[in-house]
Amino acid sequence: MIDTLQLDPALIRLSEEAGLVPRWRDVRGEWHDVDASVLRSMLKLLGLACASAEQIAGSLRQLESEKQPATGMMLTVTVNEALVFDYTGSPVYTLTLEDGKQFIARAAQAGQGKVRLPGIERPGYHRLSIGDLELTIAVAPKRCPLPPGVGTGKSNGLWGVAAQVYSLRPSSPQTDGVVDDANHQPSTPIWPGWERGGDFGLLAGLARGAAQSGASALAISPVHAMFGADPQRYSPYAPSSRLFLNTAYIQPSIVLGNDAVRRALQTMGETISPRAVNGNFVEWPDILPRRMALLRRLFDDFRQDGPADLVQAFETFRRQGGEALQIHACYEALHAHHLAQLGPASGWQDWSPGLHDPRGMEVMAYAMQHEEEVGFHAFLQWLAERGLHYVQQSAREAGMSVGLIVDLAIGTDARGSHAWSRQGEMLEGVSVGAPPDLFQADGQNWGLTAFSPRALRQTAYAAFIETVRAVLAHAGGLRIDHILGMRRMWLVPPGAGAADGVYLNYPMQDMLRLLVLEAWRHKALVVGENLGTVPEGFNDQLERKGILGTSVLWFERSPVKPRQPDAQAGPELEGKADSAEPADADSAEVPVFLPPAQWPAWSMATPTTHDLPTIHGWWSGRDLEWRASGEPDPQETVARRRDKNALWQALKDAGCISASAPFPVDVPRNAVLSYVSKTPSPLVIVSLEDLLGMREQPNLPGSGGDGASPHPNWIQCLPAGVDEIFNNAQVASGITAIRRARRQT
Numbered sequence: 001m002i003d004t005l006q007l008d009p010a011l012i013r014l015s016e017e018a019g020l021v022p023r024w025r026d027v028r029g030e031w032h033d034v035d036a037s038v039l040r041s042m043l044k045l046l047g048l049a050c051a052s053a054e055q056i057a058g059s060l061r062q063l064e065s066e067k068q069p070a071t072g073m074m075l076t077v078t079v080n081e082a083l084v085f086d087y088t089g090s091p092v093y094t095l096t097l098e099d100g101k102q103f104i105a106r107a108a109q110a111g112q113g114k115v116r117l118p119g120i121e122r123p124g125y126h127r128l129s130i131g132d133l134e135l136t137i138a139v140a141p142k143r144c145p146l147p148p149g150v151g152t153g154k155s156n157g158l159w160g161v162a163a164q165v166y167s168l169r170p171s172s173p174q175t176d177g178v179v180d181d182a183n184h185q186p187s188t189p190i191w192p193g194w195e196r197g198g199d200f201g202l203l204a205g206l207a208r209g210a211a212q213s214g215a216s217a218l219a220i221s222p223v224h225a226m227f228g229a230d231p232q233r234y235s236p237y238a239p240s241s242r243l244f245l246n247t248a249y250i251q252p253s254i255v256l257g258n259d260a261v262r263r264a265l266q267t268m269g270e271t272i273s274p275r276a277v278n279g280n281f282v283e284w285p286d287i288l289p290r291r292m293a294l295l296r297r298l299f300d301d302f303r304q305d306g307p308a309d310l311v312q313a314f315e316t317f318r319r320q321g322g323e324a325l326q327i328h329a330c331y332e333a334l335h336a337h338h339l340a341q342l343g344p345a346s347g348w349q350d351w352s353p354g355l356h357d358p359r360g361m362e363v364m365a366y367a368m369q370h371e372e373e374v375g376f377h378a379f380l381q382w383l384a385e386r387g388l389h390y391v392q393q394s395a396r397e398a399g400m401s402v403g404l405i406v407d408l409a410i411g412t413d414a415r416g417s418h419a420w421s422r423q424g425e426m427l428e429g430v431s432v433g434a435p436p437d438l439f440q441a442d443g444q445n446w447g448l449t450a451f452s453p454r455a456l457r458q459t460a461y462a463a464f465i466e467t468v469r470a471v472l473a474h475a476g477g478l479r480i481d482h483i484l485g486m487r488r489m490w491l492v493p494p495g496a497g498a499a500d501g502v503y504l505n506y507p508m509q510d511m512l513r514l515l516v517l518e519a520w521r522h523k524a525l526v527v528g529e530n531l532g533t534v535p536e537g538f539n540d541q542l543e544r545k546g547i548l549g550t551s552v553l554w555f556e557r558s559p560v561k562p563r564q565p566d567a568q569a570g571p572e573l574e575g576k577a578d579s580a581e582p583a584d585a586d587s588a589e590v591p592v593f594l595p596p597a598q599w600p601a602w603s604m605a606t607p608t609t610h611d612l613p614t615i616h617g618w619w620s621g622r623d624l625e626w627r628a629s630g631e632p633d634p635q636e637t638v639a640r641r642r643d644k645n646a647l648w649q650a651l652k653d654a655g656c657i658s659a660s661a662p663f664p665v666d667v668p669r670n671a672v673l674s675y676v677s678k679t680p681s682p683l684v685i686v687s688l689e690d691l692l693g694m695r696e697q698p699n700l701p702g703s704g705g706d707g708a709s710p711h712p713n714w715i716q717c718l719p720a721g722v723d724e725i726f727n728n729a730q731v732a733s734g735i736t737a738i739r740r741a742r743r744q745t
Helices: 009-017 036-045 053-066 200-212 258-272 284-305 308-337 361-369 371-397 417-421 453-458 462-472 508-522 538-544 615-620 622-628 634-653 669-677 729-744
Strands: 023-025 031-033 074-078 083-086 092-096 102-106 114-117 124-130 133-140 159-163 217-220 241-245 403-408 431-434 444-448 477-480 488-492 502-505 525-528 549-552 557-560 590-593 603-606 683-687
Touching (some): 009 036, 053 453, 074 083, 133 508, 159 200, 159 729, 200 217, 217 477, 241 308, 241 371, 241 462, 258 284, 284 308, 284 371, 453 462, 453 508, 508 525, 525 549, 538 549, 590 634, 603 669, 615 622, 634 669, 669 683, 683 729
Parallel strands (some): 074 133, 159 217, 217 403, 477 525, 549 603
Antiparallel strands (some): 023 031, 431 444, 431 488, 488 502, 557 590
16 A cells, blocks of 8 residues: 555654655656655654654654754844844843954844844854854855846856866877976876876866966866775765865876976886876776875875975965864775775775764874874875865966856765764765656666755854865855755655655755855855756746856757748758658657847856767767667657757857758857857856867766666766867867857847
8 A cells, every 4th residue: 555645644744844845846847745654764864753643743842942043053144134033031132243343232022032133234154142142143145246247138258168177188198298487387297197087287277278268267077075095986976075175186296396206206117107098088997096106105205305395385284174184184094994805985884883983082093093194195185275276376367257167066975084074964874866857767866965954054054164165265166066955955765766755955045145155255156057856936046146057058948839941951951861750740849949048147058068968969869879878769869850950940040050051961069159159148158078079978867777888977088188179170160159159249
């Protein structure tokens, strides 16, 4: 018998009070009821007993008590907005602003059990003392910093490039790069281990090249810390920690200089000689160990006779990194220590119980006994941090007004450093994912954990603020992957399919205000990936906060019947007709691509994303081939043909190509770039894959099922070296199309 919700209204109430959503609507507008067994399972994982009426009542009382302000908690508000909260007691309060100024006043009554404080004009984190309560008041500006012209329907001409950091490669593998001392800019030294797989030196070179071509921004894939001892875990969206950086991207010459690297290599001899590599893919199992071996040698040399100024800089970095850096370095050392016994895919849960507490006596004892090993991993973070700083500095000095737009992953690997350091503040035993939608019929299970919304409130959002600050430290912008997670997360219970999950609501208003405040403090714009099943009113809230959404060409469409194809356009002009095409194919309802002028003026515009086909891949149906593991389904081929005709007509209507132009044999790449660039979006971002005319996309979610060959996710190299990209004729013509269209809008 199906365990229906109607059997227990109290369970529904507890679920809703806990933030679970018993009934939700999918991307098609259809409603779904979550099975009661799923709700019970999730409530138990959230620490809320629900096996009986008495337990449910007790859990409800617990949640009610957690709503009451308590010393150490945080309240958020927007500038000049009155602050109303639950409180009974003396109305006299002291407000201490960040700059130390104090105000003593009386709170006004705001109904039974509530008080009101007048609005605070100055953004920041202020301290409030009222009665026995000591609270933090986070006052956020009304909006994030934005490029000029946003929301006015007029473009300011800004555009940028998107790059997967790992995909970057040097231009001439046979040449030893050196530092140009005159300009103090490392070209990219091609040491053994650096032949494939991007690094911060390459990224800085890319930023300079993009800036010289007129780009204002460089959006990059996440550079969060991965697992140094496990090169098989390389998905940038499944990090060990979002507080620290991926040490695989270190270019040591940026900090230590070329001479130090050459000396280290001489002492290593043949132990780090280059291996035969596949030029198309980043082979991390081969590359990362060799990079780590060289970095280890450099650390040993640094400990013995490092320059005094650099030694002092490292010691200052380590001291300022404090407990968080020490815990992450300990994690990396312990993970490597347990590698032989437990395997690289293990995590802190597999260690002995005494090591589960990162602040416990056993971990402290290990750190003291293995100071050199722990110091090595702190040293790596220092090199990575200085490297990323150098990239942003290079971008700004080369003329980029924004510079780096860094990417914040939606969650972390539950086995990793971040989850170890923030136990009790992370969800345990569940996985973050996405419900079934038009592209993933079975839903998605990403195998990640995320912050607990209850714990966020109880700990003054410390972990969230810490994370946002970490990713904004060296950036002019922030892209938030799956920003819908600030409203609700799709959680999958252990052992369940991705479709058998449930939404968990998050304190969205608090998190958005804190995000705006941190963006204001860092003078950074914010972009949210608001794609998928979007709750009603969500996009409006992003716009009010000055957070740019994401408008993707493939999705900016409206379902109306198209005009009949003219003599110059039609499926028959693409080649031989498909025998599986129905007779009424041309009269079928096809979503029309929205004209550029009708795209949202508050979004970042882009042809595609890392999870979607490139322009060339979409036009050729490469994504359909991958999903079908060979010959695409005839109906999907027919549907894509209709879509191509619709896009071709849209390109004509927008003036991106001549109205009399025949249907093309080649991909109309430049016309598509012009089309997207004509939109009123304040920022247009184009991927390197599209500029270089690549067919393969960086990632294909859900690929490789049912025995099919897996798509090469997150390991594909670019076909051109960094120093060659912006001298490429195809890239130059694409940039010309972008710049011309941006000037016209």
